[in-house]
Amino acid sequence: MNDHLVKAYAFGDNVRVYAATTTNLVEHARTIHDLWPTSAAALGRFLTVSAMMGAMYTKDQELTLRVDGDGPIRGMVATANAHGEVRGYVGNPHVFLQYPSGKLDVGQAVGNGQIHVTKDVKIRDTFTSTARIQSGEIGEDFAYYFTASEQIPSAVGVGVVVTPDNRVATAGGFILQRMPGCPDDIIDTIEAALKALPPVSDMLKDGLAPETIIKQLAGDDHRVLASMDLAYACDCSREKFERGLLTLGKKELTSLRDEDGKIDTVCHFCATVYPFDKAAINRLIDETDKA
Numbered sequence: 001m002n003d004h005l006v007k008a009y010a011f012g013d014n015v016r017v018y019a020a021t022t023t024n025l026v027e028h029a030r031t032i033h034d035l036w037p038t039s040a041a042a043l044g045r046f047l048t049v050s051a052m053m054g055a056m057y058t059k060d061q062e063l064t065l066r067v068d069g070d071g072p073i074r075g076m077v078a079t080a081n082a083h084g085e086v087r088g089y090v091g092n093p094h095v096f097l098q099y100p101s102g103k104l105d106v107g108q109a110v111g112n113g114q115i116h117v118t119k120d121v122k123i124r125d126t127f128t129s130t131a132r133i134q135s136g137e138i139g140e141d142f143a144y145y146f147t148a149s150e151q152i153p154s155a156v157g158v159g160v161v162v163t164p165d166n167r168v169a170t171a172g173g174f175i176l177q178r179m180p181g182c183p184d185d186i187i188d189t190i191e192a193a194l195k196a197l198p199p200v201s202d203m204l205k206d207g208l209a210p211e212t213i214i215k216q217l218a219g220d221d222h223r224v225l226a227s228m229d230l231a232y233a234c235d236c237s238r239e240k241f242e243r244g245l246l247t248l249g250k251k252e253l254t255s256l257r258d259e260d261g262k263i264d265t266v267c268h269f270c271a272t273v274y275p276f277d278k279a280a281i282n283r284l285i286d287e288t289d290k291a
């Protein structure tokens, strides 16, 4: 089954719910970044939240999200857009930390610090909102981010199940957001529904589709607004890396050419290598003369 996302209104249109399955894109991230289990769980949860947040915006907007913690994972970066495209990386892919119970300890891996969300609406400057990391378990941290930074009371549940032989078995989650003016008795109903909801990783183990997660949350009191496919996608190109190298200037490019004879640029997001040999570097140096 393709990764996909469903957006719905629920509880008498008093909440907006996003639910997603992201197993394929998280497994793809695990493969290209060579992620160990705790790094895979952390980045997987983060990519899942990012994909759902991308769906909150309109077509031309792009989000850049950063989890800037002091734990061994050394931070995470993701971008997402309204087309269901998401990509990301971790500072340290080789983290494997567990609680005594055997559960992956994402909180310790992420550590303390801040979340930053930058919106590029393409017409004006970008703007960034920031919130303090709460537990490092990602779901709680983004629930706090929405509530504190965007003034939207929210609940976020994300989960990634990694098999003992280190493959991503399932990944997904939900974001529930209360609309302004939600009556108190509905708030109580929502709180009770959230309390009764099994942990996301348990629901995912049972192979729940996004539609089913929404149904488990809200029963029949919901209406689906939209559904879209999600995918891991990177828009990097050799031309982008050329432009980046040109900003180094003639002197730096000349010394890189003379020291190493080549430059291998690597895309952090998709791990594609763009090699520049001596002739290619010389062409770039010629171009700095023209500029």
Ligand SMILES: [Zn+2]
Binding pocket: 234, 235, 236, 237, 267, 268, 269, 270, 271, 272
């Ligand atoms: Zn790339």
